[in-house]
Every structure is written in structure tokens, then in C-alpha cells.
Amino acid sequence: MPFTTSLSDVTPESYTGPLLIALLPQGPLPSSLAALDAKTAGAIARAYASGDFTGKRDETVLAYPAAGPSRVLLVGVGKEPTRAALRRGAGVGAKRARLLGAPTAALACPAEARAVVPVGEAFQALAEGAAQGSWYFGEMKRPPEDPKPPFISLEILRGDADAALAARGHEVGAAIGAGQLLARGVQVLPPNVLTPSRLAEVAGELAARHGMPCTVLDRAGLEREGMGAILAVGVGSAEEPRFVALEYRGGTGAPVVLIGKGITFDTGGISIKPAQSMEDMKYDMSGAAAVLGAFEAFGRLRPKLNVIGLIPSAENMPSGTAYRPADVVKTHFGKTIEVVNTDAEGRLLLADALSWARKYQPAAVVDIATLTGAIGIALGQVAGGVMGNDPAFVQEVIAAGQRAHERVWELPLWDEYRELIKSDIADVKNSGGRLAGSITAGWFLKEFVEGYSWAHLDVAATAYTDREDAALVKGPTGIGVRLFAELVLARAGA
Ligand code: BES
Numbered sequence: 001m002p003f004t005t006s007l008s009d010v011t012p013e014s015y016t017g018p019l020l021i022a023l024l025p026q027g028p029l030p031s032s033l034a035a036l037d038a039k040t041a042g043a044i045a046r047a048y049a050s051g052d053f054t055g056k057r058d059e060t061v062l063a064y065p066a067a068g069p070s071r072v073l074l075v076g077v078g079k080e081p082t083r084a085a086l087r088r089g090a091g092v093g094a095k096r097a098r099l100l101g102a103p104t105a106a107l108a109c110p111a112e113a114r115a116v117v118p119v120g121e122a123f124q125a126l127a128e129g130a131a132q133g134s135w136y137f138g139e140m141k142r143p144p145e146d147p148k149p150p151f152i153s154l155e156i157l158r159g160d161a162d163a164a165l166a167a168r169g170h171e172v173g174a175a176i177g178a179g180q181l182l183a184r185g186v187q188v189l190p191p192n193v194l195t196p197s198r199l200a201e202v203a204g205e206l207a208a209r210h211g212m213p214c215t216v217l218d219r220a221g222l223e224r225e226g227m228g229a230i231l232a233v234g235v236g237s238a239e240e241p242r243f244v245a246l247e248y249r250g251g252t253g254a255p256v257v258l259i260g261k262g263i264t265f266d267t268g269g270i271s272i273k274p275a276q277s278m279e280d281m282k283y284d285m286s287g288a289a290a291v292l293g294a295f296e297a298f299g300r301l302r303p304k305l306n307v308i309g310l311i312p313s314a315e316n317m318p319s320g321t322a323y324r325p326a327d328v329v330k331t332h333f334g335k336t337i338e339v340v341n342t343d344a345e346g347r348l349l350l351a352d353a354l355s356w357a358r359k360y361q362p363a364a365v366v367d368i369a370t371l372t373g374a375i376g377i378a379l380g381q382v383a384g385g386v387m388g389n390d391p392a393f394v395q396e397v398i399a400a401g402q403r404a405h406e407r408v409w410e411l412p413l414w415d416e417y418r419e420l421i422k423s424d425i426a427d428v429k430n431s432g433g434r435l436a437g438s439i440t441a442g443w444f445l446k447e448f449v450e451g452y453s454w455a456h457l458d459v460a461a462t463a464y465t466d467r468e469d470a471a472l473v474k475g476p477t478g479i480g481v482r483l484f485a486e487l488v489l490a491r492a493g494a
């Protein structure tokens, strides 16, 4: 059953379900929870008095009061309860609820805990965070003897917040949360299940659910359209490549185009990767998943804007039919590429998609890709990289990432870097070597951009995590869904 949140007028002190989660700022017990404290015979005040709970970020205390809800979970959101802190607090609460085996719970976020955040943004963040925290993928495990019930729903208590603002914020956050869950559910699938053709089917199912037109090119279609770069990457695999174009029509003007890298597995091809962590390369379709997740949110929220989603997808395999280092490939754009490393395959897929995007005469184009290991060397798992051809648009994307707390940091596309991808035989080569690896990848993409504002997001180090934390399990993060939603909703004036 899919996880859902709802907004509720129940007060914390009258809630009697299995678990009440209370988000609390650092400092004294908020006076608005005095009634809950009284109802639970002082259980909350005692947690503070004992010193076990102070409201620090990620701090939790679980109490079993004699009256009121079966359990009360106090979650600290820290000194400055920002939008990101509330999102995280809701995530910590939801993850704990799932681990406790509570099928349902309620979340109280008293006014004191959201003092610095506008009401709509606060309730949006709570819904987003709760969805993220609830996520777990157990579908491929044999059912245990005594399964804990899944955590399926969370009531978010409105408290004294403005009803209309809270409702709208919650609606937006719930739709984005559903998009994030969809993205993570696609990211996590193993590469023998999520092939390029299956990825295209998932896009088709999403489109059908929301009444969106969806076009899929198979190998023959890619040949007909001259998509030589996508074809080259896919030619070594028994699985055919695909190219998906999703259309969301909510407005009248030029569309925003979102492009997501959809490599369902990246072995590196003939320039094969080492075995160590190669299994993580199932996440090389995380850009595609971000586009799908964003479209799930658009389908639910119907923003007044046109948005196109493009997903070039292939499996990068070594074989007797695979493309090889030294091959020269003719792209959809018309430029030729010298392949010097078959592991720099993502930029080939994106080259054809960026060229294709010109058809829509877009207002702006953003691509998102797990493109380079180098981006993790530059920025770690804290931020993604952004590059582009229009400073104002890059700033718009950075600001969307800031609101979403999916932060991106700009790297320069200075002319000097272009030298590194000069080819002796073709218009450009697909790798510039180790130095400035993320920038030369960005420069390569820029060669296929023409006539529109463009930003490139490199999320290779933020698309999945190998560290379990208080709010997030190991595995896919759904990166990009929130950023895309913020970008599009702001442009739509919503
Ligand atoms: N999919 C990888 C990038 C990647 C690396 C994603 C680590 C997630 C974690 C991409 O296709 C790739 O292999 N890039 C190469 C480029 C190089 C050959 C120029 C890289 O980063 O090493």
C-alpha cells in the first residue's frame, strides 16, 4: 500500500493512536504542548527534566505514557528550525515509526517549532520529509514469519496554523513526496528487472495514469531519427535502447524540458569498470527516475506550465557488438564524437537528447545525470554540481535547489576547459581525462546545446547513499524530484 499523509484538525492531546510524533525546537517545552504534557501525566516534561531531551537536531526520545497515545516520540529539530530542519524532523519521525511497526501515526509540529518558516512551506516540508522517512523496499525479500505491519499513513496535525495555507502546503508536499517515492522505487530496481524497455513502460504507465502523451522510440525509431550516440552506447547490450518523450501540458507558452540520464546498468563497456562497487551502477538511471518522479508530482498538482520529460535509456555493456574506444559516432545534432572511453557513455545519451530538445523551442532545458565520479571528489555527498550557458537560469536552478534542500553548486565552463575535449579526428572527444572531469563533461554537453537556456546537474554522488542515517535508509535518495518541482512550480506561479 502506498504511504500517504493527511492534514488533521485533531489536537495532540486528543490523539489516542499508536504513536504521536512531536517535533520540538531546542529550548524549553513549547507552551502549546502543555495540554499534551498534562494528558500524558508529565511524560514530556520529565524527558526534558531528565536532560535526555533538549531538542537538538536528530535527537529523539520515546515515551510510553499511561494516558493519551500509546507512544510519544519527541524529535529535536535544533536551534534554527528551518524548512530543511522540519523536513528532516518529519523524516526522522517517519523512519522511527516504520521501525517501531506503527501502521499509522500523528505528527505535531507546534508553532514554536516552525517559527521561522512560512506556514505553507512548513507543511510542505513536513509532508515531503515524512514520505522520505517512510520509505523501505522489501518487495524482493521472502516474507518473514512475524512481519511488522507496514507504516502506511501519517496524520499531520494542523494545530493553530492557517487552514488554507496549511492545506495547500500539505497538498504540494504530499505530491512531491509521492514523486520522490516513485523515483526511489524505480532507482532501487535491479538492472535485470529495470531494463531500458521496462523503464520506458514505467514512463508509459505514469503517463497513462495522468493523461499525458508519451512517445517511445525503440532501436528502429532511434535509427530513423539519427540518434547515433544513444544507439552506440546501447549496441553492445542484448537489451535495446529506448528514448522516451513525456509531455505535461498545463499552460500555453514555451515548455521547460527536463532530461534524465537512463543508463539502467553501467559496466563501463569495453573500458570496463573495476568490480568494486560496480553493483552501484544500477543507480545510473537516477536522472531518469528524477524526471519520472517530477512528472508524478506534476500529474497530481497540475501546475500551469508546459513541461517535457526526455529519457534516453540504454545498458552499457562490453560484448562482441559493443562500441569501442576509437569509434567515431555521428550524433542527432550532426556533430561527430570520437569515443576515447566507453565509460563516458552518459554524455553520449545526453548529447542526442539535448539536440532533440531543440524541437520544442524550449524556454529552458535542465538535464540531470549521474555523470561523473569527479563530482563526488569536488563536492562530496553534500551537493551536486551545476553548469550552464545562462547565468540567470543557473541562479534560478540553484535557488530551486536551495528551497528543496537538494543543493547544487556551480562549476565554471571557461573556454580553457574546452581544449581538453578537442579530438584529432572528430568534432569532439568524449573524455578529457582526469583533471576537471565534471567540467569537461559539462563542456561536452554544451556542444549539443543550441538556442535555449540550459543547466546541467551532475548528481553522481547524491543519487544514492551507502550510509544509513536517522532519516534515510541506505540506497536511492530520489535526488532531483524536489528541485525540479520547486523550479517548475515557481515558474508556474504556484
Ligand atoms: N555513471 C558513471 C559516473 C558515476 C560514477 C556515477 C560513480 C555514480 C558513481 C559515468 O558513466 C562514468 O563512468 N563516468 C566516468 C567518466 C570518465 C570515463 C571520463 C567517471 O566518472 O569515471
Ligand code: MN
Residues within 6 Å of the ligand: 266, 268, 342, 343, 344, 345, 346
Ligand atoms: Mn560510465
Ligand code: ZN
Residues within 6 Å of the ligand: 263, 266, 284, 343, 345, 346, 370, 371
Ligand atoms: Zn554512467
